[in-house]
Amino acid sequence: AQKVTQAQTEISVVEKEDVTLDCVYETRDTTYYLFWYKQPPSGELVFLIRRNSFDEQNEISGRYSWNFQKSTSSFNFTITASQVVDSAVYFCALLFIMYSGGGADGLTFGKGTHLIIQP
Amino acid sequence: SAVISQKPSRDICQRGTSLTIQCQVDSQVTMMFWYRQQPGQSLTLIATANQGSEATYESGFVIDKFPISRPNLTFSTLTVSNMSPEDSSIYLCSVDAGYEQYFGPGTRLTVT
Numbered sequence: 271a272q273k274v275t276q277a278q279t280e281i282s283v284v285e286k287e288d289v290t291l292d293c294v295y296e297t298r299d300t301t302y303y304l305f306w307y308k309q310p311p312s313g314e315l316v317f318l319i320r321r322n323s324f325d326e327q328n329e330i331s332g333r334y335s336w337n338f339q340k341s342t343s344s345f346n347f348t349i350t351a352s353q354v355v356d357s358a359v360y361f362c363a364l365l366f367i368m369y370s371g372g373g374a375d376g377l378t379f380g381k382g383t384h385l386i387i388q389p
Numbered sequence: 390s391a392v393i394s395q396k397p398s399r400d401i402c403q404r405g406t407s408l409t410i411q412c413q414v415d416s417q418v419t420m421m422f423w424y425r426q427q428p429g430q431s432l433t434l435i436a437t438a439n440q441g442s443e444a445t446y447e448s449g450f451v452i453d454k455f456p457i458s459r460p461n462l463t464f465s466t467l468t469v470s471n472m473s474p475e476d477s478s479i480y481l482c483s484v485d486a487g488y489e490q491y492f493g494p495g496t497r498l499t500v501t
Contacts, residue, residue, distance in 0.1 A: 303488055313479060315432075315492040322488075361431060365488065376422045376434035376447075377483070377490055 272297045272364050276380035283352055284388050291347040291383045293362030299323075303365040304338065304345045305377065310358040318360075321345065349385075357387045391416050391486050393493035401499045402472055409468045410496045412482030417462035420485040423455070426495070427478045435480075438465050472500045 273296040283289050295304065306318040319329060321338050329336045333350045349356055363377040392415040402408050412421065423435040436444045436457055444457040458466045469476050477500045482493040 305490065307492075313497070314494050315481070317489075317491070320489065363432075363490075365490065367488065376424070376437055377432070379431045379433075381431045 272299075272302075272366055272378040274362050274364050274378055274380035276360075276362055276383050278383045279381070280384040280386065282386040282388060285354055286351050288348060288350050289352050289385065291349075291360050291362075291385065293345045293347065293380060295343050295345065295362070295364050297364060297366065299366055301367045303367070305363040305365065306336065306345075306347050307361045307363065308358045309361065309382070315361075318347075352385075352387045354387045354389050357385060359384050390489070391418060391484050391491040393482055393484060393491055395480075395482055395493040395496050397496060398494065399497040399499075401501060403501055404473055406472055407468055407470045408472065408498060409466050410480055410482075410498075412465045412467070412493055414463045414484050416486070418484040418486055419462070421459060421465045422483040422485070423457065423465075423467045424481045424483060424492075425478045426481065432481065435467070469498065472498075474500045476500050 275294045302323045304321045308316040308318055319336055326338050335348045337346045359382045361382045362380040365377050366375040394413045396411045421438045424432045425435050426432045434447050435450045435455055436446045438444045438457045438459040440459045440462050454470055456468045479495040479497050481495045484491050
C-alpha cells in the first residue's frame with residue numbers, strides 16, 4: 271500500500287521568507303512518480319512538478335525547488351522569497367505504476383499543507 | 390497535455406436526489422479517474438474508469454452509490470446517488486496521459 275505524509279498542516283511565514291514543505295512517502299514499489307500540486311482558494315489543482323523514482327536530481331524552477339531523496343523517502347518542496355500569491359494548499363502525491371499493461375493507478379495524496387504568506 | 394472540462398461546475402441538490410457529473414477530455418485517454426475532496430480535506434480516489442470495462446472502485450466506495458460510465462475514450466460520467474449532506478464535496482475528474490496526471494476544474498456539490 272502507498273502512503274503520503276505531509277506532517278505540516280499549516281505554515282505561516284512573512285513575505286520574502288523561504289519556506290520548505292515536507293513530504294514523506296511509503297511504497298514497496300520501485301517504479302513510481304511523485305507530484306506536487308497547488309490548490310489556491312479558487313479550488314483548481316495546479317500541477318507543479320512530477321519526478322520519477324529513478325531520477326533523484328533536484329530541480330529548480332524560478333523560486334521553486336524540489337529535493338528528492340530516496341534514502342529517506344522524501345520529496346520536499348522549497349519556495350524561496352515567498353510571495354502572498356504563494357498562499358494556497360499544497361499537496362504531495364504518489365503515483366503507482368501497474369506493471370500489467372503498464373497503466374497507472376490513481377494518485378495517493380497527502381493531507382496537504384496550508385501555506386499562508388503574510389504581507 | 391490534456392484539457393478537461395466538467396459539467397456542472399457547481400450545484401446545490403436536495404437530500405435523496407441524484408446528480409450526474411460529466412467529464413470531457415480534449416484527447417483520447419485510456420485511464421480516467423474520479424476523486425472526491427470533502428471540505429477542508431485532501432483528495433480521495435473514488436474509482437478508475439477504463440473504456441470498455443467496469444469501473445474499479447476503491448475501498449469505501451460502491452457502484453450503487455457512485456455509478457460510473459465510460460462510453461468512449463474522451464468522456465465519462467459519475468453519478469452521486471441518493472445524496473446526503475455528507476456527499477457535499479468537490480468531485481474531480483482526472484486523466485492519465487503518459488503518467489502525467491491532469492485534473493478537471495471540479496464540480497462543487499452542496500447537498501441540503
